Amino acid sequence: MVLAELGGSISRALQQMSSATVIDEKVLNECLNEITRALLQSDVQFKLVRDMQTNIKKIVNLDDLAAGHNKRKIIQQAIFNELCKMLDPGKPSFVPKKGKTSVVMFVGLQGSGKTTTCTKYAYYHQKKGWKPALVCADTFRAGAFDQLKQNATKAKIPFYGSYMESDPVKIAVEGVERFKKENCDLIIVDTSGRHKQEAALFEEMRQVSEATKPDLVIFVMDSSIGQAAFDQALAFKQSVSVGAVIVTKMDGHAKGGGALSAVAATKSPVIFFGTGEHMDEFEVFDVKPFVSRLLGMGDWSGFMDKIQEVVPMDQQPELLQKLSEGHFTLRIMYEQFQNLLKMGPIGQVFSMLPGFSAELMPKGREKESQAKIKRYMTMMDSMTNEELDSTNPKLMTESRIMRIARGSGRQVIEVMEMLEEYKRLAKIWSKMKGLKIPKRGGMSALSQNMNAQHMSKVLPPQMLKQIGGLGGLQNLMKQMGSNKDMMGMFGGGDK
Ligand SMILES: Nc1nc2c(ncn2[C@@H]2O[C@H](COP(=O)(O)OP(=O)(O)OP(=O)(O)O)[C@@H](O)[C@H]2O)c(=O)[nH]1
Numbered sequence: 001m002v003l004a005e006l007g008g009s010i011s012r013a014l015q016q017m018s019s020a021t022v023i024d025e026k027v028l029n030e031c032l033n034e035i036t037r038a039l040l041q042s043d044v045q046f047k048l049v050r051d052m053q054t055n056i057k058k059i060v061n062l063d064d065l066a067a068g069h070n071k072r073k074i075i076q077q078a079i080f081n082e083l084c085k086m087l088d089p090g091k092p093s094f095v096p097k098k099g100k101t102s103v104v105m106f107v108g109l110q111g112s113g114k115t116t117t118c119t120k121y122a123y124y125h126q127k128k129g130w131k132p133a134l135v136c137a138d139t140f141r142a143g144a145f146d147q148l149k150q151n152a153t154k155a156k157i158p159f160y161g162s163y164m165e166s167d168p169v170k171i172a173v174e175g176v177e178r179f180k181k182e183n184c185d186l187i188i189v190d191t192s193g194r195h196k197q198e199a200a201l202f203e204e205m206r207q208v209s210e211a212t213k214p215d216l217v218i219f220v221m222d223s224s225i226g227q228a229a230f231d232q233a234l235a236f237k238q239s240v241s242v243g244a245v246i247v248t249k250m251d252g253h254a255k256g257g258g259a260l261s262a263v264a265a266t267k268s269p270v271i272f273f274g275t276g277e278h279m280d281e282f283e284v285f286d287v288k289p290f291v292s293r294l295l296g297m298g299d300w301s302g303f304m305d306k307i308q309e310v311v312p313m314d315q316q317p318e319l320l321q322k323l324s325e326g327h328f329t330l331r332i333m334y335e336q337f338q339n340l341l342k343m344g345p346i347g348q349v350f351s352m353l354p355g356f357s358a359e360l361m362p363k364g365r366e367k368e369s370q371a372k373i374k375r376y377m378t379m380m381d382s383m384t385n386e387e388l389d390s391t392n393p394k395l396m397t398e399s400r401i402m403r404i405a406r407g408s409g410r411q412v413i414e415v416m417e418m419l420e421e422y423k424r425l426a427k428i429w430s431k432m433k434g435l436k437i438p439k440r441g442g443m444s445a446l447s448q449n450m451n452a453q454h455m456s457k458v459l460p461p462q463m464l465k466q467i468g469g470l471g472g473l474q475n476l477m478k479q480m481g482s483n484k485d486m487m488g489m490f491g492g493g494d495k
Pocket residue numbers: 108109110111112113114115116117138141144147191192193194248249250251273274275276277
């Protein structure tokens with residue numbers, strides 16, 4: 001069962017239970033069985049699911065359920081807490097410090113996405129001002145060095161490897177030494193994989209680890225390996241001292257359950273997850289937002305974080321001011337498109353919003369939307385400053401439209417379509433007029449000042465429908481406001 005479906009199945013099971021007139025043990029058991037089935041289909045290990053069922057039964061008090069309390073919420077909260085508990089190994093992983101040399105070794109089976117993930121990890125830190133370096137100690141797979149070299153060159157990250165040397169330990173040691181001398185603060189060692197767990201692989205891991213003495217060993221796991229996750233993770237943990245997990249390929253038909261099993265097997269936290277083949281399709285793993293997404297509840301804080309990431313802090317007050325004035329120009333639209341493109345795949349961003357499932361923005365359509373945005377921006381590049389900064393649509397005369405089309409090599413009809421899109425957005429923005437702007441806290445503070453009315457006006461209609469209209473949105477926001485844990489989930493509480 002893919003992630004987006006799990007939330008739906010759990011919601012249905014809860015709905016059925018809350019519509020029963022009397023909630024007795026039998027009804028509760030049926031509901032929990034239904035949820036158990038959904039979790040198993042999402043690849044959560046059988047033993048974990050069984051323990052969770054037992055725990056929930058202990059927590060949920062039947063008398064509370066009968067006394068007119070919100071049964072759904074009580075059980076949903078219990079499931080939420082249990083899943084969070086499963087993903088929390090109780091101790092944090094080693095965290096490298098900027099400016100101080102750390103060696104991080106990556107291990108995992110062939111094809112798990114290890115090499116790709118090494119570069120993503122390096123790139124993520126490089127963007128934050130670190131000085132990372134990559135060492136290719138994978139001498140088993142022909143082409144592994146070329147792949148790492150290509151990725152590293154693209155991201156302008158120094159790398160080390162050899163076409164001639166066949167001893168992975170020797171390469172690893174040489175690479176680490178060289179980058180220590182060059183004062184790199186994050187030395188990443190990519191190791192060999194094998195198609196399956198075999199003694200030779202584990203022996204090689206042990207030797208590389210012994211020789212390079214990594215501060216952290218990261219186990220990379222493909223999220224689509226299903227119920228095999230627990231045993232695979234355990235096998236690696238028994239050979240090298242795995243201290244953290246990265247789960248890859250969480251996009252598309254990913255099942256999230258494997259992550260829970262990997263944590264249980266390695267007693268180490270998941271620290272990042274991969275959501276695509278590109279360098280920036282990589283996210284910090286945060287337990288509460290992840291579980292919230294697993295249960296189809298959205299990840300408001302992740303969405304706001306993305307916005308924080310792409311709208312520079314110094315531009316935020318200005319943008320918020322314009323937002324509150326309902327003053328929307330083509331230039332603002334251009335800047336917002338730029339920000340949107342920086343955010344990465346649009347579907348990935350929208351899937352973080354509560355109630356918005358990935359199904360609404362299928363993979364193929366994302367590319368289409370991005371291409372459209374880029375097309376619009378090319379047309380706007382042919383506009384004058386006056387046109388970009390005006391809110392007066394009358395400036396856009398027929399001859400100007402034809403000129404813009406010619407200048408950007410597009411059809412007149414496409415320019416008109418872009419202007420229609422501008423009008424549609426301007427209308428949405430005009431409804432934001434009068435929104436109270438918080439003095440501090442930028443975008444995330446603003447999100448807490450929005451009321452359901454404001455939100456309903458800016459959300460795409462399709463999405464609003466999915467949440468259950470204005471009523472559904474009000475409920476959702478009430479939940480966000482009335483429950484401390486839920487607040488944490490959506491970024492409003494003391495997470
Ligand atoms: N969709 C998707 N594909 C990914 C992700 N991470 C890696 N891949 C793809 O998975 C394939 C295997 O990735 P590699 O990085 O070559 O795998 P590896 O584990 O290093 O393989 P070995 O070097 O042989 O051990 C490549 O086609 C990657 O582009 C991800 O998060 N999502």
